Amino acid sequence: MTTDMQMESYLKVLRQHLAPLTLNEREEIVMEIAAHVRDSAEQSGASVEAVLARLGPAEALAAQYRDGLLISRASRSLSPLLLLRATLRVSSKGIAGIVVFFVGLFGYAMGGGLVVTALLKPILPANTGLWILDGHVVSSGVLFPPPALPAHEVLGMSYILIALVLGSLTLLATTWAIRSFLRLSHGLDAQLKRLG
Amino acid sequence: MAKSEPRLSSRTPEAEQPDRWEAQLRKGAVEMAALASLWQGRLYGLEIIRYLETHSQLALAEGTIYPVLNRLKAEGLLTSEWVEAEAGHPRKYYSMTDAGRDRLRGMAEAWTSFAAGLSRLLEPVLNEKEKAQ
Numbered sequence: 098m099t100t101d102m103q104m105e106s107y108l109k110v111l112r113q114h115l116a117p118l119t120l121n122e123r124e125e126i127v128m129e130i131a132a133h134v135r136d137s138a139e140q141s142g143a144s145v146e147a148v149l150a151r152l153g154p155a156e157a158l159a160a161q162y163r164d165g166l167l168i169s170r171a172s173r174s175l176s177p178l179l180l181l182r183a184t185l186r187v188s189s190k191g192i193a194g195i196v197v198f199f200v201g202l203f204g205y206a207m208g209g210g211l212v213v214t215a216l217l218k219p220i221l222p223a224n225t226g227l228w229i230l231d232g233h234v235v236s237s238g239v240l241f242p243p244p245a246l247p248a249h250e251v252l253g254m255s256y257i258l259i260a261l262v263l264g265s266l267t268l269l270a271t272t273w274a275i276r277s278f279l280r281l282s283h284g285l286d287a288q289l290k291r292l293g
Numbered sequence: 294m295a296k297s298e299p300r301l302s303s304r305t306p307e308a309e310q311p312d313r314w315e316a317q318l319r320k321g322a323v324e325m326a327a328l329a330s331l332w333q334g335r336l337y338g339l340e341i342i343r344y345l346e347t348h349s350q351l352a353l354a355e356g357t358i359y360p361v362l363n364r365l366k367a368e369g370l371l372t373s374e375w376v377e378a379e380a381g382h383p384r385k386y387y388s389m390t391d392a393g394r395d396r397l398r399g400m401a402e403a404w405t406s407f408a409a410g411l412s413r414l415l416e417p418v419l420n421e422k423e424k425a426q
Contacts, residue, residue, distance in 0.1 A: 125385070126359070126363065128375075128383070128385070129338060129359065129385045130359065131382070132337075132338075132382050132383065132384050132385065133338055133339055133355070133359070135382060136337075136339045136384070137339055137355065140339070148355070151354070151355045151356070152355050152356040153354065153356045157356070158356045158359070158360070161356070161357075161360035162359075162360045162363055165360045165361070165363065165364040165367075166363065166364060166367055169364050169367055169368055170367065
């Protein structure tokens with residue numbers, strides 16, 4: 098294999114494994130690595146093959162780029178999908194990530210659910226609310242049919258405000274918790290990965 | 294074997310641990326080192342690698358630094374520009390943003406006080422070694 102072919106096949110694999118990134122990001126990385134290989138070979142007198150070997154497998158290099166970007170982007174993001182995806186990526190390396198993933202999923206479901214019931218209250222006033230019997234909460238949410246008497250709904254239309262506030266707080270707390278976890282895990286995670 | 298006798302076989306990993314620990318320490322400092330190398334002006338990736346080798350004996354695997362630079366740029370601590378070089382291909386030069394300078398100042402303070410504290414802690418260990426010699 099000529100040195101050009103070795104380089105091309107390395108860059109091809111790198112490009113393939115950088116697929117989740119945008120086209121611009123990907124091409125910039127490939128250009129930078131190509132420049133590195135040429136410069137390093139010229140300046141150190143080593144062969145292109147030796148420089149490529151020092152860089153390590155293209156798959157592993159691409160994985161370092163992907164993980165770094167995904168996690169650093171997610172730790173500043175508000176998108177539940179991106180946050181859960183990044184948590185899932187961390188969770189492939191440890192139990193803490195798995196726990197945070199499920200806690201996050203639960204938090205989003207809980208917060209989202211509360212907000213949805215708040216929006217349904219004006220549409221289904223008789224079926225939505227918080228029902229109490231003898232001082233104990235019997236049920237809450239949107240129910241078909243609503244709990245039978247003597248259980249009675251206690252909040253009325255104030256349910257909308259309470260559910261909206263509680264739901265939003267739950268969503269915010271979940272987002273904040275996942276982002277803090279990603280920030281914390283990121284340094285550690287990256288260190289451990291580079292060791293291997 | 295290793296699984297059935299965890300206690301006995303734990304000797305080998307322990308013997309390897311100093312190296313592992315040192316590697317982890319070095320690599321944990323990569324972000325700070327990359328930022329510090331750019332304090333005085335712009336450099337391209339290979340120059341950063343050489344700079345760290347000559348100024349701090351921080352010999353990195355060549356593939357390590359590029360994803361780190363990419364992430365630091367994504368976090369707004371670095372900017373980059375492509376510069377046409379006499380080598381015949383453009384090179385990607387990195388320089389620090391104001392946010393990067395702020396972050397590095399913070400890192401430098403934290404690092405220095407951390408290192409000073411640990412050095413005090415290790416004084417008896419090092420003194421004993423001197424006496425032995």
